[in-house]
Amino acid sequence: xxxxxxxxxxxxxxxxxxxxxxxxxxxxxxxxxxxxxxxxxxxxxxxxxxxxxxxxxxxxxxxxxxxxxxxxxxxxxxxxxxxxxxxxxxxxxxxxxxxxxxxxxxxxxxxxxxxxxxxxxxxxxxxxxxxxxxxxxxxxxxxxxxxxxxxxxxxxxxxxxxxxxxxxxxxxxxxxxxxxxxxxxxxxxxxxxxxxxxxxxxxxxxxxxxxxxxxxxxxxxxxxxxxxxxxxxxxxxxxxxxxxxxxxxxxxxxxxxxxxxxxxxxxxxxxxx
DNA sequence: GTCCAGGGTCAAG
DNA sequence: CTTGACCATGGA
Numbered sequence: 001x002x003x004x005x006x007x008x009x010x011x012x013x014x015x016x017x018x019x020x021x022x023x024x025x026x027x028x029x030x031x032x033x034x035x036x037x038x039x040x041x042x043x044x045x046x047x048x049x050x051x052x053x054x055x056x057x058x059x060x061x062x063x064x065x066x067x068x069x070x071x072x073x074x075x076x077x078x079x080x081x082x083x084x085x086x087x088x089x090x091x092x093x094x095x096x097x098x099x100x101x102x103x104x105x106x107x108x109x110x111x112x113x114x115x116x117x118x119x120x121x122x123x124x125x126x127x128x129x130x131x132x133x134x135x136x137x138x139x140x141x142x143x144x145x146x147x148x149x150x151x152x153x154x155x156x157x158x159x160x161x162x163x164x165x166x167x168x169x170x171x172x173x174x175x176x177x178x179x180x181x182x183x184x185x186x187x188x189x190x191x192x193x194x195x196x197x198x199x200x201x202x203x204x205x206x207x208x209x210x211x212x213x214x215x216x217x218x219x220x221x222x223x224x225x226x227x228x229x230x231x232x233x234x235x236x237x238x239x240x241x242x243x244x245x246x247x248x249x250x251x252x253x254x255x256x257x258x259x260x261x262x263x264x265x266x267x268x269x270x271x272x273x
Numbered sequence: 274g275t276c277c278a279g280g281g282t283c284a285a286g
Numbered sequence: 287c288t289t290g291a292c293c294a295t296g297g298a
Contacts, residue, residue, distance in 0.1 A: 016279060017279090107279075110278090110279050110280085111278090111279080111280040111281060112277085112278060112279090112280050112281080112293080112294090112295095113278055113279080113280090113294095113295080113296095114277075114278045114279095114295095114296080114297060114298085115278080115279070116278095116296090116297060116298090117278080117295070117296060117297065118278090118279080120296090121295095155294090158294085158295065158296080159294080159295085160293080160294030160295050160296095161281095161292090161293045161294050161295090162281095162293095162294080163294090165281085199281085199282085200280085200281065200282085201281080202280060202281050202282085203280095203281095204279070204280060204281085205279085205280070205281080208279065221279065222279090223278090223279035223280080224277085224278065224279070224280085225278095225279065226279080264279070268279090
């Protein structure tokens, strides 16, 4: 499978939106919906291994292919000099549309945690509660499977105090108390409210789930790195608005979520001061 | 050894 | 409504 695109695996898989993609030499390896995939960029072409042709549309949807993405990139770069640098650093970034439950649990784990460690914990959940789909490769468990875990076992994996939050999320989804599929038809603020019914899920975690799984492009997660960006680059701009949320939605515009991801990736890996 | 991380909860003011 | 201690863990 071969697609001509300016998609950047580096800036898409290693920007902190997903935790089950790894760079192996010159290709990237990831597990998507119980399937092991290998992706390589060769000049203008993206080569995907492990995929039938009939599954290409679904994969393109997962990979965040959409009309006008390049235009969005240019639009964001025109916001100011910081965003211009951020877009230059993250060229070819896509927002993925990941599995909702996996994204929910992953970002419950993410709170007050390092990305490298989040990846390790997500992997442990897959190994212990998922299914082996290839030698040494495991799918992420569904809600029912994960809901059967005990607090003690989860704690033993190294989840820390988030063990009970992970279990609450799995149980509420498994029991239908939280209907993830219903979130597709809710707007961002209602979606945040619904997700906050789960313990350990606040505004930031909910925003990540809506942006990285449900494609809610106006969702703008504010974490420690974004807070740092706001205080270093935008203190005087923010003061022109009644509050920070108004600033975020009005200043960064319709594609605020994508702008946020460029900014996050830039703050974490791209700045040289 | 210290600092910190894609934060959230809970109690106190 | 806002503030701050506290929370487990291990990579840097």
